[in-house]
Amino acid sequence: MSAALPPALRHLVQAFTRLPGVGEKTALRFAMHLLTDQRSVLDTLGQALSDAASRLATCEACGNIAERDAPDTDAAATPVRCSICADSRRDPSQLCVVAKVQDLMAVERSGAMRGRYFVLGRLLSPLDGIGPEELPLAQLDHQITSSGVQELVIATPPSVEGEATALHLAREFGRRVRVTRIASGIPHGGDLEFADPITLGRAMAGRRGLDG
Amino acid sequence: MSAALPPALRHLVQAFTRLPGVGEKTALRFAMHLLTDQRSVLDTLGQALSDAASRLATCEACGNIAERDAPDTDAAATPVRCSICADSRRDPSQLCVVAKVQDLMAVERSGAMRGRYFVLGRLLSPLDGIGPEELPLAQLDHQITSSGVQELVIATPPSVEGEATALHLAREFGRRVRVTRIASGIPHGGDLEFADPITLGRAMAGRRGLDG
Numbered sequence: 001m002s003a004a005l006p007p008a009l010r011h012l013v014q015a016f017t018r019l020p021g022v023g024e025k026t027a028l029r030f031a032m033h034l035l036t037d038q039r040s041v042l043d044t045l046g047q048a049l050s051d052a053a054s055r056l057a058t059c060e061a062c063g064n065i066a067e068r069d070a071p072d073t074d075a076a077a078t079p080v081r082c083s084i085c086a087d088s089r090r091d092p093s094q095l096c097v098v099a100k101v102q103d104l105m106a107v108e109r110s111g112a113m114r115g116r117y118f119v120l121g122r123l124l125s126p127l128d129g130i131g132p133e134e135l136p137l138a139q140l141d142h143q144i145t146s147s148g149v150q151e152l153v154i155a156t157p158p159s160v161e162g163e164a165t166a167l168h169l170a171r172e173f174g175r176r177v178r179v180t181r182i183a184s185g186i187p188h189g190g191d192l193e194f195a196d197p198i199t200l201g202r203a204m205a206g207r208r209g210l211d212g
Numbered sequence: 213m214s215a216a217l218p219p220a221l222r223h224l225v226q227a228f229t230r231l232p233g234v235g236e237k238t239a240l241r242f243a244m245h246l247l248t249d250q251r252s253v254l255d256t257l258g259q260a261l262s263d264a265a266s267r268l269a270t271c272e273a274c275g276n277i278a279e280r281d282a283p284d285t286d287a288a289a290t291p292v293r294c295s296i297c298a299d300s301r302r303d304p305s306q307l308c309v310v311a312k313v314q315d316l317m318a319v320e321r322s323g324a325m326r327g328r329y330f331v332l333g334r335l336l337s338p339l340d341g342i343g344p345e346e347l348p349l350a351q352l353d354h355q356i357t358s359s360g361v362q363e364l365v366i367a368t369p370p371s372v373e374g375e376a377t378a379l380h381l382a383r384e385f386g387r388r389v390r391v392t393r394i395a396s397g398i399p400h401g402g403d404l405e406f407a408d409p410i411t412l413g414r415a416m417a418g419r420r421g422l423d424g
Contacts, residue, residue, distance in 0.1 A: 006267075009279070015253065015260035020242065032277075035277055045230065048223045056247055067220050108216060121248070
């Protein structure tokens with residue numbers, strides 16, 4: 001499709017197709033929009049990408065996205081820390097384990113976590129060949145020890161992989177710290193009539209006493 | 213939603229939302245994909261955007277996307293020409309008028325046009341306040357005169373705006389050159405049963421004699 005395009009346009013379209021869910025047609029639409037309607041955004045987006053490449057890194061403590069103070073900071077000199085790990089008001093005794101950075105952001109938006117986080121980056125998935133040795137257990141172990149964590153709040157998703165990972169972490173760290181699991185059940189505003197049997201079963205199993 | 217993001221990440225997300233059809237959630241997914249899974253694409257896409265900004269321009273003859281030979285060419289020295297306008301094997305007597313560059317690319321893929329193109333950039337749309345004075349009629353006039361065009365093939369879409377534009381161009385240039393309109397009807401492989409009445413009416417009105 002893009003054989004007849006000018007090389008610089010073809011390269012731009014190809015680069016856009018590397019974004020998740022972007023096929024060649026959408027990539028061409030992005031490129032044409034920038035080149036015909038929004039020429040200034042071409043520079044804005046290019047600058048934002050270049051800034052992101054130089055300023056953003058992975059927090060060496062938790063795996064969250066962290067911003068360096070100065071883009072030319074020697075990475076070896078000061079360890080990169082995200083704003084949450086650097087915040088001394090955070091409760092060091094709680095560590096919330098999530099699968100990915102977007103999940104950390106979601107928990108953070110809820111305001112329900114006052115401790116810090118640990119991003120696994122992946123979940124156990126034997127079918128995809130992801131076993132326990134693929135999980136960053138040594139880094140998690142180090143975080144638990146160095147921060148004096150007392151409770152590990154497992155906030156992996158309530159899926160087969162998420163539950164398997166939660167169980168594995170409980171077995172691995174359950175003797176040293178308290179390991180808890182976020183509740184699974186009917187979501188706020190959800191309808192019992194349309195809930196799937198597994199969710200309903202979990203809601204039942206997770207029922208709590210009501211103080212009347 | 214993005215208030216708690218590191219500034220460089222927030223800027224990147226905002227820049228992505230300037231792409232057509234990309235909301236804040238998709239923009240964040242793009243950014244996180246680049247920052248966590250595909251760090252190398254961050255540079256690739258940034259470089260492609262920078263190359264596009266410096267190398268790609270609008271063809272001064274037809275409005276197509278054109279690539280400069282050298283990125284530092286003084287734009288004032290040599291007029292920018294796209295590969296189609298620069299191709300001397302093209303039939304100068306035919307000029308195909310399209311609404312946008314993507315339509316030019318579609319006609320070009322069909323291989324059905326041996327002449328050159330002219331990109332209007334917009335269509336007549338009184339409701340949106342786009343009248344004839346918003347169309348690049350002077351440039352089109354100049355192209356017709358300077359290239360010795362004999363046939364103007366109007367390939368605007370068969371919509372209200374496309375038809376209005378086609379009629380206006382026919383009135384404007386019909387006395388000097390032959391003005392033709394691409395056919396509208398049932399698409400190849402299309403089903404008469406599901407065709408809308410306007411399309412079917414056009415297919416009927418555009419019927420041609422069959423030489424048996």
